[in-house]
Amino acid sequence: MRIELPDKVTYIIRTLQAHGYEAYAVGGCVRDSLLGRIPEDWDITTSADPYATKALFTRTIDTGIRHGTVTVMCGKQGFEVTTYRIDGEYEDGRHPKQVSFTKSLKEDLARRDFTINAMAYNEEDGLIDRFGGSADLKQRVIRCVGDPGSRFDEDALRILRAFRFAAQLDFSIEEKTYAAAKDKAVNLGRISAELIQTELNKLLLSWHPELLVSACEAGLTAVFLPEFDRLMEAGPFGNGSGVPAVEALKALVCEPDAAAIRTIWRGDVPKERLILSLTVLLHAAGEKAAFGAMKRLKYDNETIRSVCHLIRYYGYDWPLTPVGIRMAMHEIGTESMRLLLLLRAVQNLPGKGEEAEAVLESVRLYEGILRRRECVSLKDLAVTGEDLIQIGFKPGRSLGEILGRLLMQVIEDPEKNRREILLAETERMADEYQSKGSRM
Ligand code: ATP
Ligand code: MG
Numbered sequence: 336m337r338i339e340l341p342d343k344v345t346y347i348i349r350t351l352q353a354h355g356y357e358a359y360a361v362g363g364c365v366r367d368s369l370l371g372r373i374p375e376d377w378d379i380t381t382s383a384d385p386y387a388t389k390a391l392f393t394r395t396i397d398t399g400i401r402h403g404t405v406t407v408m409c410g411k412q413g414f415e416v417t418t419y420r421i422d423g424e425y426e427d428g429r430h431p432k433q434v435s436f437t438k439s440l441k442e443d444l445a446r447r448d449f450t451i452n453a454m455a456y457n458e459e460d461g462l463i464d465r466f467g468g469s470a471d472l473k474q475r476v477i478r479c480v481g482d483p484g485s486r487f488d489e490d491a492l493r494i495l496r497a498f499r500f501a502a503q504l505d506f507s508i509e510e511k512t513y514a515a516a517k518d519k520a521v522n523l524g525r526i527s528a529e530l531i532q533t534e535l536n537k538l539l540l541s542w543h544p545e546l547l548v549s550a551c552e553a554g555l556t557a558v559f560l561p562e563f564d565r566l567m568e569a570g571p572f573g574n575g576s577g578v579p580a581v582e583a584l585k586a587l588v589c590e591p592d593a594a595a596i597r598t599i600w601r602g603d604v605p606k607e608r609l610i611l612s613l614t615v616l617l618h619a620a621g622e623k624a625a626f627g628a629m630k631r632l633k634y635d636n637e638t639i640r641s642v643c644h645l646i647r648y649y650g651y652d653w654p655l656t657p658v659g660i661r662m663a664m665h666e667i668g669t670e671s672m673r674l675l676l677l678l679r680a681v682q683n684l685p686g687k688g689e690e691a692e693a694v695l696e697s698v699r700l701y702e703g704i705l706r707r708r709e710c711v712s713l714k715d716l717a718v719t720g721e722d723l724i725q726i727g728f729k730p731g732r733s734l735g736e737i738l739g740r741l742l743m744q745v746i747e748d749p750e751k752n753r754r755e756i757l758l759a760e761t762e763r764m765a766d767e768y769q770s771k772g773s774r775m
């Protein structure tokens with residue numbers, strides 16, 4: 336079994352070896368290489384203690400010296416190099432209270448969560464697989480290293496990680512591991528929101544986000560996302576507009592292939608995908624519950640704001656006319672409108688019915704409006720408050736009102752978005768305001 340190590344990884348391993356230490360690529364990168372997937376990052380495990388590692392490389396970062404981790408920088412790329420270690424008891428069900436370093440690779444591999452994550456590799460020794468990781472890769476199962484019950488007692492985050500890896504790799508969870516996960520799910524309550532969020536995001540952004548349903552059945556979401564359980568209990572986990580939400584989650588995974596959608600699709604941007612996923616997931620719970628859930632899981636304010644905004648306008652209807660779409664863009668915001676159209680697209684395409692047609696038509700209209708750069712907000716209006724002040728208006732409420740009315744006219748008829756037309760219109764309105772006796 337040969338793995339093509341990147342040059343920089345080979346360099347780090349050789350440097351350590353040249354000074355009498357053992358060193359291997361380990362964990363996720365070995366697993367992904369064996370699966371023919373491109374590893375996101377390469378971690379290295381070594382018998383050298385962190386200070387020895389630091390001494391061997393010119394640029395290093397003390398990522399987690401206490402836990403034995405030093406990041407070695409090669410150009411702009413960083414590689415985590417961690418000393419072989421045995422984890423002590425886990426403080427908060429997550430962080431080992433103390434770690435002790437060891438000279439034994441096997442001991443280091445034994446502390447790792449799943450067999451598929453407990454393999455090491457270097458060019459001299461080839462694949463080191465003491466716990467049946469490659470057999471489990473072949474069988475496509477997630478299995479704990481050692482006794483699942485005690486491994487989940489040590490660190491409950493592993494329970495969620497099992498589902499996350501199953502979702503990313505399309506693996507099943509081995510029976511005993513699954514039973515223990517179910518049994519110990521409540522312990523997830525001891526895990527910090529940040530760590531839960533990271534794993535949840537990876538699950539949602541994976542190829543099989545529908546595994547959240549399995550996580551629910553095993554009692555996981557009841558602990559960290561009870562809103563989802565309530566939705567599941569509420570019967571058909573539906574959204575009243577086409578396919579159920581879990582199906583929609585799945586649909587989000589694939590780039591919608593309708594050509595009309597591709598132009599507005601930027602769902603391969605993880606942040607955007609996540610916003611769409613959370614919206615799909617939580618919209619039926621309502622804006623308030625969604626807000627609470629995301630706050631609790633410590634999502635950033637921007638994500639929370641976007642998701643809540645999309646949930647607010649989730650069922651919003653617009654007439655299928657240019658004016659209707661411009662109005663919707665004005666109310667919802669151009670960018671949010673794009674996301675909302677994407678959500679509709681994902682839920683109604685591929686499909687042929689009226690709904691699908693409505694989505695396609697909306698997208699066409701939306702794109703036309705953007706292409707023609709038509710005005711949908713005050714900032715695109717050909718006159719500004721400044722302009723009105725210059726022709727003698729006083730800042731104040733009526734000025735805002737006038738701008739708002741000008742905008743409505745322009746949304747009705749984009750041709751009107753010209754300075755001279757709008758100024759003339761303003762003069763006309765000014766007379767009206769004056770005759771009503773409001774201040775000028
Ligand atoms: P990804 O591709 O998502 O980064 P990964 O396998 O690299 O997957 P990480 O969370 O980056 O996952 O962890 C790196 C390695 O550290 C894992 O492969 C595993 O060997 C070990 N590991 C990480 N978290 C735990 C944990 N909670 N318990 C035991 N071992 C863990
Ligand atoms: Mg990793």
